[in-house]
Amino acid sequence: MLLQRVVIAMPCDPPTVVITGIALQGNHDTKAQVLLQELTFASGDTVATNELEPLLEDNRKRLFNLRLFHSVSYTYTCLQGQVLVTYLVQERYYLYPIPIFDFADRNFNAWLEKEDWSRIDYGLNLVKRNFRGRNEDVRLKVQRGFNRWLELVYRVPYISRNNKLGIEVGAFDYRSRTINYTNRQNRQVFYEQEQGLPIRRTSFAAALLHRQSVQRQEALTLAYHTESISDTVARLNPAYYGNGMRERQYLRLEVSKVINLRNTFAYLLSGSYFEAAVGQTFFLHNSGSPYTTIRAKYVDYAKLSAKLYYTIGAEGQLRLARHYAFADNAALGFRSLVRGYELYVVGGQHYALFKQGLSRLLVDIKSIRLTFINNPKFNSIPLAVYLNAFTDAGYVADKTFAQYNPLANRLLAGGGLGLHVVTFYDIVLRMEYAINREGDSGLYFGGRFPF
Numbered sequence: 001m002l003l004q005r006v007v008i009a010m011p012c013d014p015p016t017v018v019i020t021g022i023a024l025q026g027n028h029d030t031k032a033q034v035l036l037q038e039l040t041f042a043s044g045d046t047v048a049t050n051e052l053e054p055l056l057e058d059n060r061k062r063l064f065n066l067r068l069f070h071s072v073s074y075t076y077t078c079l080q081g082q083v084l085v086t087y088l089v090q091e092r093y094y095l096y097p098i099p100i101f102d103f104a105d106r107n108f109n110a111w112l113e114k115e116d117w118s119r120i121d122y123g124l125n126l127v128k129r130n131f132r133g134r135n136e137d138v139r140l141k142v143q144r145g146f147n148r149w150l151e152l153v154y155r156v157p158y159i160s161r162n163n164k165l166g167i168e169v170g171a172f173d174y175r176s177r178t179i180n181y182t183n184r185q186n187r188q189v190f191y192e193q194e195q196g197l198p199i200r201r202t203s204f205a206a207a208l209l210h211r212q213s214v215q216r217q218e219a220l221t222l223a224y225h226t227e228s229i230s231d232t233v234a235r236l237n238p239a240y241y242g243n244g245m246r247e248r249q250y251l252r253l254e255v256s257k258v259i260n261l262r263n264t265f266a267y268l269l270s271g272s273y274f275e276a277a278v279g280q281t282f283f284l285h286n287s288g289s290p291y292t293t294i295r296a297k298y299v300d301y302a303k304l305s306a307k308l309y310y311t312i313g314a315e316g317q318l319r320l321a322r323h324y325a326f327a328d329n330a331a332l333g334f335r336s337l338v339r340g341y342e343l344y345v346v347g348g349q350h351y352a353l354f355k356q357g358l359s360r361l362l363v364d365i366k367s368i369r370l371t372f373i374n375n376p377k378f379n380s381i382p383l384a385v386y387l388n389a390f391t392d393a394g395y396v397a398d399k400t401f402a403q404y405n406p407l408a409n410r411l412l413a414g415g416g417l418g419l420h421v422v423t424f425y426d427i428v429l430r431m432e433y434a435i436n437r438e439g440d441s442g443l444y445f446g447g448r449f450p451f
Helices: 032-036 049-064 108-114 231-236
Strands: 016-025 046-048 069-079 082-091 095-103 120-131 136-145 147-156 165-176 178-184 187-192 199-211 216-229 247-260 271-284 291-303 308-321 350-369 380-397 411-423 427-436 441-446
Touching: 016 032, 016 049, 046 049, 049 069, 049 082, 120 147, 178 231, 187 231, 380 427
Parallel strands: 016 082
Antiparallel strands: 016 046, 069 082, 095 120, 120 136, 136 147, 147 165, 165 199, 178 187, 199 216, 216 247, 247 271, 271 291, 291 308, 308 350, 350 380, 380 411, 411 427, 427 441
16 A cells, blocks of 8 residues: 655666755655655765665655655656655645544443443544644544543654654543443443542643654653542442542653554554553552553564465563552453453453464555545545454453452453455554354454554
8 A cells, every 4th residue: 555656767887876865745744854854864875776776665664654644655866876866745634623423432342232322422533743744743632422531632753953852741631420440250340420420530641752763762751640439439349449549649650662663554564563661650648559560562564475464463561569459450351352352351460462363455456536526635545455364362360350350360362354444544444253262252343453
């Protein structure tokens, strides 16, 4: 789904060439400096002739993976050992007013099990990408309905002269008519309050970003959280915050690193991904027991043939503390899960997750032209469809709440077949049929790449 065009005026005969100029076309909103600083070469560099095209293609991918453009291509001319390079980009539409109409549960299948139309969230998610043409992001989310959520985030990737340091700040407020106050038989048990709200969470976060490139980044994040639950929730589960407490305040300090060497950041076909983080949570006013969280993830994506791709990876978490609250006992069943267990939550302090999948490209349409739309940012829709076979396995260690969590401390396994659809603006839709070790089977739906 990446577009590439190479035009050569004359072949490069010398063993080495000098890049005498870099031009950009199509970046009407995006500042040229934002793109030039992503390139691994500059005007005046000497390059071996046989390495020129691989270098230009690698940098084309770097620009594409900024996720600012529908397509990136390049041309170059070579005359008497001097090369002029031109990158051509087609910008996306950067203001996304996205209506929110979503299910209040963890996933569609969890909602479908209840089929309660009152458990609906609605609102507006307003995202301004490439703010000021500098690859900055502003995000405002206003959500009402079953879960009320207010969020404001501002990310600036470059604040230093060498363009390596950035910042991100955010404020968040969450309130809900219901609360998952405990789990029984690995199913969430909810309490809904007739008047008032049984849970409130407010947080403020600031991160210092160290950005070596679009592929290699580190972050130091400090966040302040304050949370409260109603008297009834504290009585129903005194271990929710521990010792029957209704309120808690804490600071969380985390150091994280990401090395993202994937071919694209939407549907992943080749390359690798590594992520690791270490965080420490400090509770204020004796409102909890401090804990340390260590998590890591590695995935390898391999192209086996022109249409066949293989993915294998693992992730895990360690949470170390003297005492654990139920509110901090999440492991598998939310963003991370063993497919086939979408209807279950498996709480615990530590977990390991393994996934692998084999994908076969079925449909690959570079562009579906919508002739009734004049705007080039919207009138060309790429479409790719993959058949995917997968197997997952996971294990959750729980030494505190396992009495009501029988899927903890045992091997979880699932597998199945699915169809994955990829289209414009990085949209991924998944429909998968899976069966798990317990003998449960079903058709499940998702909206992002599975690993």
